[in-house]
Amino acid sequence: MKNRLRSFRAERHWTQADLAERLGVSRQTIYAIENERYDPSLPLAFEMARLFGTTIEGLFVYEAPSR
């Protein structure tokens, strides 16, 4: 799933480790989400949206698989 996590993080001049600490996850998790290798759980997605003052839709872009 595409996301704007990296740009939201860059706007605040946070490192991946800073964001990981604020969310209570490992830096690897932030790395994996930013590189679209891992889709976070719904609670973590809500936490991220709340932290950046946006909505889940503002942070993540869902693209339905082509049929």
Place this chain on the structure above:
Amino acid sequence: MPQRIPVQDAAADFKRGLKLRSLLIRAGYIASILVSLAQLRSGTLTEQQLIVWVLVPIPFLVLGAWEWGRFERAADELQREIVRDANSVAFRWTLVTLCVLLLAERAFTLPWVVALPAGLPPLTLTWEGSLLVGLLVWAMAFARAHRRRVGG
């Protein structure tokens, strides 16, 4: 294009992952099993000594299981997902590998099924061998799951 993890970050992660106590428990666990197996195979032990050497690795086994549980409780959702992926793949492939080895063992140890080439020792699947197969498959499954999610 995936972003690469800076070397310093990767090194810091690696150092954090290497918890001294866990390492000591794992080293003690492996050493105790190896020493215990060597003693049990020596064939020179009395009954009491046999019981002692059977019991020696058990505290390390229990500690290892406790450490594993502690790691899983402290893990975040990605780490849990990696372990879940690894467990799921490893379970299936360990079963498949053990079944293939078992069939091969049966084929080669029953001389009327397949004649064993001259000079070759009989193929036997031991408890230790089965355990090693399981551990090896799990390690490969973990590496695969980790590479899929985190890369590198």
